Structures are given as structure tokens and as C-alpha cells.
Amino acid sequence: MSKSLLHKYSSAVPRYTSYPTAPHFHTGVDCDKYTQWLQALGDDLSISLYLHIPYCDRLCWFCACHTKHTLKYEPITEYLQALHREIAAVGSLLASGAKVSAVHFGGGSPTMLRPDDLAALMAALRHSFTFAADVEISVEMDPNDLDEGRYDALSAAGMTRASLGVQDFDPKVQKTINRIQTFAQTKSVVDAVRARGVRSVNCDILYGLPYQTLATVERTVADIVSLSPDRIALFGYAHVPWMKKHQTMIPEEALPGIDMRYAQMVRAGELLVAAGYEAIGIDHFAKPTDSLAAASRNGTLRRNFQGYTDDAADALIGLGASSIGQLPLGFVQNITATGEYQRMALDGGLAVVRGIELSAEDRMRAVVIEEIMCRFGFDFGSLRDIDAGLAETVVAEARAFAATNRDGVCRIEDDRLVITDAGRPFARSVAAVFDSYLANGRGRHSLAV
Ligand SMILES: C[S@@+](CC[C@H](N)C(=O)[O-])C[C@H]1O[C@@H](n2cnc3c(N)ncnc32)[C@H](O)[C@@H]1O
Numbered sequence: 001m002s003k004s005l006l007h008k009y010s011s012a013v014p015r016y017t018s019y020p021t022a023p024h025f026h027t028g029v030d031c032d033k034y035t036q037w038l039q040a041l042g043d044d045l046s047i048s049l050y051l052h053i054p055y056c057d058r059l060c061w062f063c064a065c066h067t068k069h070t071l072k073y074e075p076i077t078e079y080l081q082a083l084h085r086e087i088a089a090v091g092s093l094l095a096s097g098a099k100v101s102a103v104h105f106g107g108g109s110p111t112m113l114r115p116d117d118l119a120a121l122m123a124a125l126r127h128s129f130t131f132a133a134d135v136e137i138s139v140e141m142d143p144n145d146l147d148e149g150r151y152d153a154l155s156a157a158g159m160t161r162a163s164l165g166v167q168d169f170d171p172k173v174q175k176t177i178n179r180i181q182t183f184a185q186t187k188s189v190v191d192a193v194r195a196r197g198v199r200s201v202n203c204d205i206l207y208g209l210p211y212q213t214l215a216t217v218e219r220t221v222a223d224i225v226s227l228s229p230d231r232i233a234l235f236g237y238a239h240v241p242w243m244k245k246h247q248t249m250i251p252e253e254a255l256p257g258i259d260m261r262y263a264q265m266v267r268a269g270e271l272l273v274a275a276g277y278e279a280i281g282i283d284h285f286a287k288p289t290d291s292l293a294a295a296s297r298n299g300t301l302r303r304n305f306q307g308y309t310d311d312a313a314d315a316l317i318g319l320g321a322s323s324i325g326q327l328p329l330g331f332v333q334n335i336t337a338t339g340e341y342q343r344m345a346l347d348g349g350l351a352v353v354r355g356i357e358l359s360a361e362d363r364m365r366a367v368v369i370e371e372i373m374c375r376f377g378f379d380f381g382s383l384r385d386i387d388a389g390l391a392e393t394v395v396a397e398a399r400a401f402a403a404t405n406r407d408g409v410c411r412i413e414d415d416r417l418v419i420t421d422a423g424r425p426f427a428r429s430v431a432a433v434f435d436s437y438l439a440n441g442r443g444r445h446s447l448a449v
């Protein structure tokens with residue numbers, strides 16, 4: 001990789017877990033609009049649910065998630081009352097035939113929930129929605145939280161996928177990011193969930209953390225591989241202290257530079273592929289037997305707010321503070337502040353305060369960007385099938401970009417824009433070429449690599 005290419009394409013761009021991206025949501029979409037959009041959902045629709053639990057009993061300095069530190073449980077009890085109200089309200093607005101194909105508990109740390117509360121939450125979901133027989137239930141787990149009662153409750157809730165945050169096993173890196181978590185502790189969680197029949201285990205690891213070196217990344221990857229997770233997410237540390245105050249605890253002089261970040265990402269990827277994992281999109285790896293790898297091979301990989309997914313649901317419903325929903329007519333987002341969320345949900349059931357209604361052009365560009373992020377290119381013909389006029393605008397942009405792009409990131413091949421192998425790490429930057437909102441307000445994002 002030439003240094004100039006790396007520096008040219010590593011500027012800050014969105015992660016494209018949606019298009020249009022969340023900074024372009026506006027207050028014109030509110031609870032009334034959300035009510036109409038929910039009621040417009042068809043009867044034979046499949047939906048997936050995302051529940052956000054914005055609490056943690058430790059605060060890791062690197063964390064960019066929407067969460068609050070609490071050592072007391074009362075705030076969680078109060079939050080759950082509002083979440084129950086929202087579940088009932090959304091469920092009552094849906095057509096009765098809509099089926100839930102996937103439920104994802106994210107955060108924060110859903111594993112902070114007490115066993116009884118988790119059971120009550122699942123009962124409420126099953127009461128308000130109709131579940132498909134083969135529903136996938138995934139849970140983000142902080143290995144620090146777990147005990148026998150919680151494992152049993154997660155198993156009784158029907159958890160099919162456990163997603164463990166690991167980040168890095170090096171003690172100095174862990175101390176600097178305020179996240180102490182030994183290999184033995186992590187292994188005990190993997191063993192415990194597998195003993196309870198969980199089919200799929202995912203581990204998150206990071207590169208670009210303070211004091212990380214090629215050697216620490218290599219050791220962490222080797223340790224992770226020894227646990228044999230089905231999926232691995234390899235994220236670049238997003239340093240956004242202007243948004244996340246606690247990241248100012250991270251000594252910036254200890255952060256690897258862009259060249260080292262890139263070297264760490266490439267090395268980790270090489271080791272995972274050598275260990276038998278298939279590379280998925282820009283930052284995931286999966287065993288060939290895993291459904292994400294199958295989706296990547298057969299062209300059905302999708303991208304949503306949780307990253308890469310094989311979930312083919314027609315709509316994603318977000319529940320809880322800050323959660324985002326993706327409906328056929330547009331995106332909605334609940335209010336972020338937990339206190340305000342509770343007031344709104346307890347008062348009227350719903351808590352949407354922002355979103356965006358999709359125009360025909362948004363839909364076309366969303367297809368282009370999802371294709372780039374999932375399949376590293378897009379067919380001009382399939383765009384023309386959606387809308388011939390709009391397709392010509394996008395195709396002209398693709399041809400112009402390919403013509404001026406002399407550094408081998410992409411090329412036009414048989415009526416298709418193709419990102420080359422060398423260009424794949426910069427897929428976010430290529431996607432940004434087709435983002436018509438970016439020019440109107442760049443915002444501040446994390447590094448593309
Ligand atoms: C909600 S957290 C994980 C669940 C659980 N609370 C835990 O920490 O184990 C989801 C994942 O987001 C990723 N993440 C959080 N902050 C990040 C950041 N600043 N940059 C990149 N990835 C980040 C981490 O890999 C983390 O495991």
C-alpha cells in the first residue's frame with residue numbers, strides 16, 4: 001500500500017450503517033409520522049427488533065456507544081418501565097400478521113439486566129409481537145457482568161447468538177482504556193454460553209487503540225482464534241472526544257498513527273483469513289459455516305445500524321433511548337437522553353424525535369452505498385431497473401470518479417463499478433462519493449481506516 005493512497009483515502013467519512021446517515025435526520029419526523037409509518041406496514045411483513053439498554057457498570061474510556069455508568073440498579077428499573085410502555089405501544093400499531101425474525105439486545109450492556117427483568121422483557125415482546133419459529137435472538141455481552149443466574153436467563157430467553165466485547169488482551173492497552181478483561185474470563189463466557197446451546201458466538205476486537213502494536217494485535221488475534229468464535233468484528237478505534245467526553249482520558253500521544261492503524265488492520269485480517277475465516281465486507285470475519293459468510297457468498301449480505309447482517313427483515317424497529325428504526329418509508333430515531341425518553345414513553349408510548357423520509361433519490365443512493373459496503377461495487381443495469389432517469393445521474397458520477405481515479409481504487413467493468421482488492425479498505429471513501437448529503441454538511445466522523 002502506497003503511503004499517498006492511504007493518506008488520500010483515510011479522511012474522516014461516515015461508517016454508512018444507513019443512508020442517509022444519522023446526522024441528516026431532522027425533527028420533521030416525529031411520533032405522529034412514526035405512527036403513520038408503522039400503520040402502513042403490511043400484514044405479511046417480517047420485522048426485526050433492536051432494544052437498547054443504555055447502562056453499564058463500568059465505563060470504558062474508548063467507548064463511543066450511547067451508555068451511562070451506573071452502580072445502582074434503580075435507574076435500570078425505571079428505564080425498563082418506559083421500555084415496556086414503548087413495546088406495548090409499537091406492538092399495538094403493527095398489523096397482526098407481521099412476524100419478528102430477529103431480536104437484538106444492544107447497549108450499553110444488556111447483560112446488566114437482572115434475570116427476572118430479562119424474562120419479563122422477553123415475555124412483553126412475545127405478548128406484543130408475533131415471533132417466527134426460528135427467531136434469532138442476539139445479545140451484546142459484557143463478560144464482566146455474567147453469573148449463573150444471568151446465563152440461565154439468557155438461555156431461557158432463547159438467545160441464539162452471543163456477542164462478546166473483547167477489544168484487546170494486552171494488560172497495558174486494557175489499563176489505558178479502562179477495560180480489564182482477562183483471556184480466562186472471556187473464555188469462561190464463551191464456554192458457558194456454548195454449554196447452554198448457543199449456536200453462534202461473535203467477538204469484537206479493535207485496532208488503533210492506545211499502546212497497541214503489531215505484536216499486541218497478533219497476540220489478541222491468536223487468543224481470539226483459540227476460542228473459535230463463529231464471527232469476529234474487527235473495528236478501528238473511533239476517537240471522537242468532541243462527542244464522547246470520557247475519551248479525553250485516552251492519551252492521544254499513545255494512539256497509533258494512520259500507517260500503524262492500517263498495518264494493524266491488515267495484519268489482523270491476514271491472521272484471521274489464515275486461520276480459516278472468510279472476510280466479510282470491510283470489517284467482519286466469519287467461519288465458512290456461519291450464516292454471515294453464506295450471505296456474503298450468495299450476495300444477500302445487508303448492512304444496517306448493527307453493522308453487517310444476514311437478516312432479511314423488511315423493517316427494523318428500534319426500542320429504547322437513542323434507538324434507530326428503519327422502515328420502508330424512512331428512518332426514525334428515539335430521543336437520546338434517558339430521562340426524556342422515559343417521560344415521552346410513559347406519557348404517550350412512543351419517543352421518536354428525529355428521522356428522515358426517503359426520497360426516490362435517497363433510495364437509489366442507499367442501494368448504491370449498501371452494494372459498495374457489502375459487495376464492493378454495483379451494477380448499472382440494476383439501478384436502471386429501479387429508475388432509469390436517476391440511474392443515469394449516478395452512473396455518470398461513477399464513470400467520472402473512475403476516470404479521474406488513477407490510483408487503482410476502482411474501475412468500470414462491464415457496466416459495473418468495481419472496487420479493486422487494493423481499494424477495498426477504502427470502501428467507505430468510495431461510498432462517500434455517492435453521498436449527496438456529504439457536500440452539504442461534512443460533519444465530523446471517524447477515520448475511514
Ligand atoms: C455496546 S459495545 C459491547 C457490549 C458490551 N457492553 C461490552 O462492552 O462488551 C459494542 C462494541 O462497540 C465497539 N466500540 C465501542 N466503542 C468503540 C469505538 N470508540 N470505536 C470502535 N468500536 C467501538 C466495541 O468493539 C464494543 O464491543
Ligand code: SF4
Pocket residue numbers: 055056058059060063064065067107108109142165
Ligand atoms: S464498551 Fe461496553 S461495557 Fe464498556 S462502556 Fe461501552 S458499552 Fe459499556
